[in-house]
Amino acid sequence: xxxxxxxxxxxxxxxxxxxxxxxxxxxxxxxxxxxxxxxxxxxxxxxxxxxxxxxxxxxxxxxxxxxxxxxxxxxxxxxxxxxxxxxxxxxxxxxxxxxxxxxxxxxxxxxxxxxxxxxxxxxxxxxxxxxxxxxxxxxxxxxxxxxxxxxxxxxxxxxxxxxxxxxxxxxxxxxxxxxxxxxxxxxxxxxxxxxxxxxxxxxxxxxxxxxxxxxxxxxxxxxxxxxxxxxxxxxxxxxxxxxxxxxxxxxxxxxxxxxxxxxxxxxxxx
Numbered sequence: 001x002x003x004x005x006x007x008x009x010x011x012x013x014x015x016x017x018x019x020x021x022x023x024x025x026x027x028x029x030x031x032x033x034x035x036x037x038x039x040x041x042x043x044x045x046x047x048x049x050x051x052x053x054x055x056x057x058x059x060x061x062x063x064x065x066x067x068x069x070x071x072x073x074x075x076x077x078x079x080x081x082x083x084x085x086x087x088x089x090x091x092x093x094x095x096x097x098x099x100x101x102x103x104x105x106x107x108x109x110x111x112x113x114x115x116x117x118x119x120x121x122x123x124x125x126x127x128x129x130x131x132x133x134x135x136x137x138x139x140x141x142x143x144x145x146x147x148x149x150x151x152x153x154x155x156x157x158x159x160x161x162x163x164x165x166x167x168x169x170x171x172x173x174x175x176x177x178x179x180x181x182x183x184x185x186x187x188x189x190x191x192x193x194x195x196x197x198x199x200x201x202x203x204x205x206x207x208x209x210x211x212x213x214x215x216x217x218x219x220x221x222x223x224x225x226x227x228x229x230x231x232x233x234x235x236x237x238x239x240x241x242x243x244x245x246x247x248x249x250x251x252x253x254x255x256x257x258x259x260x261x262x263x264x265x266x267x268x269x270x
Contacts (some may be wrong), residue, residue, distance in 0.1 A: 055228035066143035078155035108213025138215035143204035158192020
């Protein structure tokens with residue numbers, strides 16, 4: 001005789017629910033305040049302002065290039081971590097996670113001391129006429145530094161969830177490591193890869209601290225959307241109306257990325 005299936009959910013006392021509601025309010029209310037402050041009647045005019053469009057376009061294309069660089073470098077690193085033994089994987093995972101807990105401005109200082117004109121690698125580049133700081137390339141490098149962990153950790157987690165029986169079956173049929181990776185592991189890990197890419201793009205577009213230190217804040221050259229917003233509220237650059245419009249765009253981008261990342265995770269409990 002089969003036993004009836006039951007579903008037991010963890011309950012929460014009233015005081016836990018109350019604290020959870022406060023936590024939600026801490027996140028939601030500032031965003032509500034932002035949306036309420038936007039002048040909807042002039043929103044499109046603010047977005048269409050030349051300085052706003054410059055910052056928007058710079059953020060989009062540098063974010064896209066940084067995401068591509070994260071994919072080219074981060075996916076192989078995720079494969080190595082997923083394939084490594086527990087100790088090596090733990091060390092690599094900890095190294096990858098450093099930018100997540102490091103203040104972004106410290107990352108900018110580190111990049112400047114590495115690739116600046118007085119940096120040990122920057123001196124070599126300067127000798128051949130290559131200067132990275134305070135250029136669009138510096139924006140991309142700063143974005144890659146802060147966004148890489150999002151892709152690597154998401155991809156590594158997804159690769160670890162691939163059914164090992166399928167890998168062994170492919171190996172039994174004569175597939176080599178490259179074929180197993182290309183034809184079995186990566187397609188099955190695609191949801192995690194896409195989620196990592198979208199999160200990396202969102203983080204790159206929203207990067208501020210490392211960009212400000214390493215790339216500067218030159219209009220039309222290195223002034224991305226976050227820098228334009230900061231500059232506007234400090235009395236320069238774009239107007240505060242345009243800054244609010246850019247902030248709203250960043251908010252919608254974050255929401256869209258979260259929805260896309262969730263859509264690429266079929267079979268997850270709701």
